[in-house]
Amino acid sequence: MGLSNTPSAYGSLAKLLHWLTLLLMMAVIPLGVIAHGLEIGPDTLTRKARLFSLHKTLGLALFFTALIRILWALAQPKPAALHPDRKLEDFLARMVHWLLYSALVIVPLSGWVHHAATEGYAPIWWPFGQSLPFVPIDANVAAISAGLHVIFQRVLMAAILLHVMGALKHHLFDRDDTLRRMLPGRRDIRAPSAGVTEGKNGLFPFLGALVIWALALGIGAQLGVLSRDSQAAQIATLEEVETGWDVQEGTLSLAVSQFGSRVEGSFGDWTAGILFNEEPDAEGRFGSVDVQIAIGSLTLGSVTSQALGADFFNADGFPTARYTADIFANPDGGYLAEGMLTLKGNTIDVPLAFTLAMEGDIARMSGTAQLDRRDFGIGTGYDDESTVGFTVDVGVDLTAKQLR
Ligand code: HEM
Ligand code: HEM
CATH class of the missing domain: 2.40.128.110 (Lipid/polyisoprenoid-binding, YceI-like)
Structure with missing residues (x-):
């Protein structure tokens, strides 16, 4: 099995990056959810901060893995769909791929901007500093990027769910090679039609993914996810004082x-x-x-x-x-x-x-x-x-x- 893709099979590097993404994702999502849900208290503050630091550090590892993966995918032929005649299925699969690729960039990026716009308390465990160029420490930037992180990660989770359901459907019901050709160590599995041409990412699936992002942003904004938290406490009205x-x-x-x-x-x-x-x-x-x-x-x-x-x-x-x-x-x-x-x-x-x-x-x-x-x-x-x-x-x- 070669490093590179062919028009009908994924190469070893594409597979490695795909499964590495899954591995990191299986750590980053639970870490985010658990750290977020942990109440702050004398016994839990250190644990909460450590879990968040790990979440952020592995989240950035995911981000850089995604960048490498996208550059590699751009330089490679995309294996053709096994059933290009099933138009709707093909459209959905590609749209979900677009959603996944874009989410792999914007989910960690929004988390990173949120981190850079706030001070304290759980650092990224790396030597490159905690701030980002062009991102000021600012409560509004922090609130908006935190809201975006939530909206984006929800779409990502839904897309992963659909993607895994699709892969399992192919494997268990269609009993075809879709999943097998993404598994490590397999030889080139021939696509059904002879004279296979390279698969396409497709304009319509891309537009479909854009529409889903726009809808998610619209719903998120409607739910108030993008606005600043209401002040955590009432602000007292202060008395007039005598002053010179x-x-x-x-x-x-x-x-x-x-x-x-x-x-x-x-x-x-x-x-x-x-x-x-x-x-x-x-x-x-x-x-x-x-x-x-x-x-x-x-x-x-x-x-x-x-x-x-x-x-x-x-x-x-x-x-x-x-x-x-x-x-x-x-x-x-x-x-x-x-x-x-x-x-x-x-x-x-x-x-x-x-x-x-x-x-x-x-x-x-x-x-x-x-x-x-x-x-x-x-x-x-x-x-x-x-x-x-x-x-x-x-x-x-x-x-x-x-x-x-
Ligand atoms: C693909 C990578 C990432 C995924 C899938 C992800 C996912 C999540 C999830 C599921 C939560 C919990 C939200 C909740 O339960 O409401 C969360 C929270 C958070 N994430 Fe990420 N994250 C990623 C990368 C990052 C990165 C790279 C950073 C920062 C450098 C980051 C910073 C944060 C912060 C600060 C929170 C807490 C937000 C809050 O409590 O208001 N995340 N993330
Ligand atoms: C148990 C989990 C997973 C399974 C079983 C799985 C399975 C597959 C399979 C079978 C393919 C090949 C599809 C085809 O040939 O048309 C594929 C491609 C892909 N997967 Fe997954 N996957 C999983 C998790 C993930 C995760 C977590 C991500 C990213 C967040 C992801 C992103 C992608 C992308 C972007 C492609 C398209 C690759 C390309 O053609 O450029 N997958 N996956």
């Missing part, structure tokens, strides 16, 4: 280590009441801050909903956090806000060092603080740092205009 400064732009970010890599996130909704004088009062106080944070507005890479859940921030039980502090000069330079942070029902002393640059009535401030999540009862069950680090770095950057 109008915050024009700002970010309140946090970063934590997860499985050894840093995941960054931020709160979309917070208010800051700032009173600040360039000269200190008799107690050395330059002013005060009163920051309120809507916990439900947090986004944290691919683990936002887990972070907002009861084990971590418990956004439904504790919808807001508040930081009130007085501002003093920092002996190390800049300023130091000294005050209390109330988060998840716990109030703890938190110093925040910051720098301030004034330009007329515009102030730019940039500060950092470090918290230990255990002080606030966040992730209590996760009592070693291999899953989620204890230290949380908080960053504040804002530009504010003085109100007169």
Whole structure:
């Protein structure tokens, strides 16, 4: 048996790639389903992440196998159908082949884009980095590609089912050589008609596959698979606070280590009441801050909903956090806000060092603080740092205009 196809038989490389695809598929699909279904908890987080890492790594092995396979198929004659006279059967078989080939590219690609558009938490096990050129880390890109991954993989599964049913029908009912000529080690099996010409992929089966993709996308969009998840928690309405400064732009970010890599996130909704004088009062106080944070507005890479859940921030039980502090000069330079942070029902002393640059009535401030999540009862069950680090770095950057 040769490496290459002939007009009536598959060569050994085409067969090898075909059965290797099946083998990988038998690992990748169950891994995806099991990892997806595993609840996140202190006992399962590591397992869930490992299963997803394996899913992604083998999924990419499938992707590259598929690319090689497609290039090889393009360079080869396609063995002719054994019953070209059965028009409908022939059309269906070829349409399913088109669906399978295209799915082998777009299913892993959509998973890969989803992975590259989110931060954290289950890395691909390879040395080439986790990002993709032209794919930004962005919640909308992540949501759309996750939806596409689901739609595409459902079509792939249906196509595999039809394909296997077709192969079995030929083998068991028609008792022809369709399956046998794809099995390893067989010699050239002659097609029934003499003077066999090479099989075609066909324009109509190709168009049929396109119509099925369009229908699947339409149904998926209709079911809301392509839109962003509704926010995992309610976002609290924040009270008005007294302020001498109008915050024009700002970010309140946090970063934590997860499985050894840093995941960054931020709160979309917070208010800051700032009173600040360039000269200190008799107690050395330059002013005060009163920051309120809507916990439900947090986004944290691919683990936002887990972070907002009861084990971590418990956004439904504790919808807001508040930081009130007085501002003093920092002996190390800049300023130091000294005050209390109330988060998840716990109030703890938190110093925040910051720098301030004034330009007329515009102030730019940039500060950092470090918290230990255990002080606030966040992730209590996760009592070693291999899953989620204890230290949380908080960053504040804002530009504010003085109100007169
Ligand atoms: C042909 C290859 C692949 C197949 C057949 C496949 C199939 C699946 C399946 C069946 C699920 C479970 C979905 C569910 O139960 O709703 C899943 C989830 C997922 N896959 Fe894949 N996948 C493939 C490749 C990849 C690759 C290469 C990546 C990333 C590099 C990836 C990333 C993901 C992610 C992140 C999820 C979770 C989505 C979520 O929970 O929202 N997949 N995949
Ligand atoms: C138990 C599982 C499977 C069986 C029994 C099977 C059987 C077959 C057979 C008998 C053929 C030759 C059809 C012909 O000569 O017209 C074939 C071709 C093909 N199979 Fe499978 N297959 C299986 C799984 C898969 C999977 C998982 C994929 C990909 C996701 C796949 C993709 C293809 C493609 C794309 C072709 C067309 C090859 C070409 O002509 O270029 N198969 N399969």
